[in-house]
């Protein structure tokens with residue numbers, strides 16, 4: 001590690017290359033996540049460690065980082081959100097952050113009058129769903145979260161009529177546009193609500209933002225990406241198309257932040 005202190009000195013900053021600086025800030029150990037409040041959900045470090053042990057580092061990086069979890073929780077508080085839909089749950093990190101944030105908003109656990117829990121998680125993998133459910137019990141948030149296993153496009157159809165204050169898109173990228181349209185067209189996102197789409201600025205995609213250059217079918221994030229291993233062909237193209245679709249959509253206001261691997265914040269504009 002280049003710097004031993006939380007804050008590098010001016011002299012260190014003058015002598016460091018952009019690549020080293022980028023690597024430093026990308027490193028999880030560079031800034032103590034507990035400099036933010038509230039502190040991390042207590043079991044999150046165990047969830048990360050177990051995920052790395054069971055799935056390997058290459059897959060474990062799919063979990064949201066501490067920083068992203070904290071940031072998303074800030075928005076849960078800002079919106080005074082009561083219900084959250086997560087599409088893509090993996091071993092449950094982001095959902096644990098969400099459940100904790102809802103607790104802080106005073107939301108009670110357990111099913112509401114309609115039998116629905118505050119957080120609905122969708123994942124196609126029975127294996128990941130079972131790991132996530134175990135992690136929810138260990139985190140003491142199982143009353144807050146229901147996991148529905150299956151292709152999210154089908155699961156979403158079964159949720160029609162339900163409304164959420166936040167929808168987190170973190171599953172298969174080619175289906176982001178479908179999930180986004182469903183959330184808006186079926187009124188699944190509340191008027192004040194926020195849609196967050198993850199991974200929308202892979203290194204490959206970023207240079208294409210704002211221009212109309214065609215993206216080749218075999219587009220993929222460059223290997224220089226520090227968070228993402230080589231991804232399947234077509235992934236970059238799918239993300240690019242989603243980015244272009246939402247930024248041209250008159251129904252919404254969109255901010256794509258170059259944070260982590262790209263986070264897009266989307267809110268509905270008034271009719």
Ligand SMILES: C[S@@+](CC[C@H](N)C(=O)[O-])C[C@H]1O[C@@H](n2cnc3c(N)ncnc32)[C@H](O)[C@@H]1O
Nearest residue numbers: 062063064088089090094123124151152171172
């Ligand atoms: C990036 S991971 C989610 C990470 C999770 N939000 C976290 O913080 O740990 C993507 C997840 O989406 C799931 N997934 C992929 N395609 C899906 C689909 N068509 N329907 C539902 N889930 C899907 C995968 O099984 C995987 O667990």
